Amino acid sequence: MIEITLQLLSFIAAAILVIVGLTGMLFLDNLIKKIISFTLLSDGVNLALVSLGYVEGGIASILTPGSSVVDFPYNAILIFGPGIVLTNIVIGVSTTAILVALTIVLYKRYGTLKASKVLKGERK
Amino acid sequence: MVMLLPEMAGEIAPIIIAFLLGIFFGTQLSGTISRRTTLLIIGLGIIAAFLFEAPIFTWSLFGGYITEGFSFAAPFISATIGLFIGKIIRGGKN
Amino acid sequence: MEMGELKGARGIVALVALVIIFAGVLFSFLQLNGNVARGISPEYNRLAYLEAPNNLASWVYDLRGFDTFIETGVIYVGAVVSVLALGRGIVKVKGPREEEPVPQTSFDFKPDTVPIILKYFGLPAIMLIVSYGLLIVTGAATSGGGGFQCGVIISSAYLLGMAIYGKSNPLNLGKKFLIGLGSIGWATYGLCGLPGYLATHYWQYNVGADLWSSYPGFPGAVPEILRTVFGDPFRLALVLKEGTFYSSAGIVPIINLGEAFNVIGALGLIFLVFAYGWSDRKEGET
Numbered sequence: 001m002i003e004i005t006l007q008l009l010s011f012i013a014a015a016i017l018v019i020v021g022l023t024g025m026l027f028l029d030n031l032i033k034k035i036i037s038f039t040l041l042s043d044g045v046n047l048a049l050v051s052l053g054y055v056e057g058g059i060a061s062i063l064t065p066g067s068s069v070v071d072f073p074y075n076a077i078l079i080f081g082p083g084i085v086l087t088n089i090v091i092g093v094s095t096t097a098i099l100v101a102l103t104i105v106l107y108k109r110y111g112t113l114k115a116s117k118v119l120k121g122e123r124k
Numbered sequence: 125m126v127m128l129l130p131e132m133a134g135e136i137a138p139i140i141i142a143f144l145l146g147i148f149f150g151t152q153l154s155g156t157i158s159r160r161t162t163l164l165i166i167g168l169g170i171i172a173a174f175l176f177e178a179p180i181f182t183w184s185l186f187g188g189y190i191t192e193g194f195s196f197a198a199p200f201i202s203a204t205i206g207l208f209i210g211k212i213i214r215g216g217k218n
Numbered sequence: 219m220e221m222g223e224l225k226g227a228r229g230i231v232a233l234v235a236l237v238i239i240f241a242g243v244l245f246s247f248l249q250l251n252g253n254v255a256r257g258i259s260p261e262y263n264r265l266a267y268l269e270a271p272n273n274l275a276s277w278v279y280d281l282r283g284f285d286t287f288i289e290t291g292v293i294y295v296g297a298v299v300s301v302l303a304l305g306r307g308i309v310k311v312k313g314p315r316e317e318e319p320v321p322q323t324s325f326d327f328k329p330d331t332v333p334i335i336l337k338y339f340g341l342p343a344i345m346l347i348v349s350y351g352l353l354i355v356t357g358a359a360t361s362g363g364g365g366f367q368c369g370v371i372i373s374s375a376y377l378l379g380m381a382i383y384g385k386s387n388p389l390n391l392g393k394k395f396l397i398g399l400g401s402i403g404w405a406t407y408g409l410c411g412l413p414g415y416l417a418t419h420y421w422q423y424n425v426g427a428d429l430w431s432s433y434p435g436f437p438g439a440v441p442e443i444l445r446t447v448f449g450d451p452f453r454l455a456l457v458l459k460e461g462t463f464y465s466s467a468g469i470v471p472i473i474n475l476g477e478a479f480n481v482i483g484a485l486g487l488i489f490l491v492f493a494y495g496w497s498d499r500k501e502g503e504t
Contacts, residue, residue, distance in 0.1 A: 003252075005251075005252070007252065008248070011247040011248055011250065011251055012247075014247055015240065019240040022236070027232070048250075052250055061274060063266055063267060063273070063456055063458065065456070065457050065458070066457070067459065068458065069264075069267050069458055069459070069460050070460070073266070079277060082274065083277065083282070087282070087285070087286065089366070090290075090293055090366055091289065093370075093485075094297070094484075097300050098299055098303070101299075101300040101303045101488075105303055129451060133451055134451070135454065137452055138356035138471070139356075141356050141471070142349075142353065142356045145352050146349065149348055152390055153345070153388055157341060165342045165346065168342070169346060169349060172346065172350070176350070176353060199352065199353045200352075203348070203349040203353060204345065207348060207349065
């Protein structure tokens with residue numbers, strides 16, 4: 001029997017976000033909705049990375065006045081995940097910007113946001 | 125360990141950097157600001173400076189040396205003042 | 219593919235495939251559940267009193283400063299590619315001209331329809347947001363770094379001014395200013411790695427904090443003068459249970475400045491070109 005913890009719940013939420021994003025990217029026709037689904041997918045991955053570092057009863061990885069150097073290493077949370085997520089956000093923003101730019105170009109050329117019509121190549 | 129600067133340099137340096145950057149971005153500002161708006165911005169800035177400093181960093185600014193356990197984001201205030209000074213120096217009117 | 223086409227056999231196949239993928243993703247995540255031991259990064263946690271109090275910035279910089287250097291390049295390249303895709307003004311590529319270029323139209327923000335109260339409070343809000351961004355970027359001496367965050371905040375102030383005031387934006391960042399700011403930021407980031415390279419043969423080594431020179435097997439020693447010059451401006455005294463320690467974020471605040479400039483340049487360029495397109499007309503002309 002798996003004990004239900006906050007970490008377990010956030011992993012499940014991350015998996016749901018990933019699958020919702022994947023479904024949207026595959027099956028939605030609107031290009032903007034595809035981009036939104038892409039950001040949902042990357043949010044799910046970010047959530048999984050952040051919840052990786054969760055420690056039951058742990059402290060934030062911040063040295064406060066009066067805290068002990070000896071106890072700190074064994075109580076602090078793992079900040080590997082948040083560190084990677086910082087990077088991930090940067091990449092996510094730049095890829096989203098490029099996707100939106102390309103969508104604008106496609107809309108100007110085809111006059112529609114439907115991927116099915118863009119794929120058929122119907123010029124406006 | 126050789127130390128050129130005092131121990132609290134880490135608390136003073138952000139204020140100076142925020143002030144210089146405020147002047148830098150203030151030179152790009154344009155538009156007219158009345159005296160009442162100036163007072164409004166500085167007042168809101170002081171309120172915001174109390175809000176934006178996390179109490180957990182009690183040494184972060186003046187906390188460890190001047191007033192213990194008191195958190196106040198002075199870089200915010202110095203940046204705001206720097207913006208005004210930069211705008212006076214080289215800001216355009218619009 | 220539209221949702222309406224997913225009827226009958228195709229819909230069932232798609233549903234089964236999604237369920238299989240969901241199960242795979244869920245169980246691979248759940249394998250990580252509870253498998254994280256306390257202090258899984260004991261090396262960094264033990265060195266925490268040498269870094270900034272909130273040691274995430276120092277930690278991330280020490281672990282992957284060089285990667286982040288490349289990433290800031292990635293976001294700048296992303297901005298330039300967006301500009302090229304939209305604007306087609308800076309670089310003229312010679313090639314087969316079968317298709318007509320994308321027409322240059324600017325998106326209408328219609329500043330006339332904005333309520334007067336927004337126009338009145340727009341400039342104070344922009345100034346406060348810029349101050350907040352500067353607070354974030356200078357907070358790296360004590361807390362987690364904020365180069366990227368500062369850049370996003372200040373560019374959002376720029377976007378706010380664009381949305382409220384149109385072309386007479388109070389935060390008047392021009393194209394050349396943004397391009398220069400981005401390049402200067404990236405150059406600052408890169409050049410800050412030079413002292414670390416000369417001293418220890420690691421590019422982007424944090425000479426101010428100097429975490430690793432006491433470890434055996436570390437190549438090269440950081441001279442005292444470098445440690446003083448780069449470490450002292452951001453040195454803090456930590457009063458802990460075991461005594462007073464002197465920690466420093468080292469060159470992380472300077473790096474953050476460079477990254478913030480880079481991100482302001484990149485995102486501001488994206489916003490500018492998305493709103494008005496890229497044209498050789500001077501700003502203010504219609």
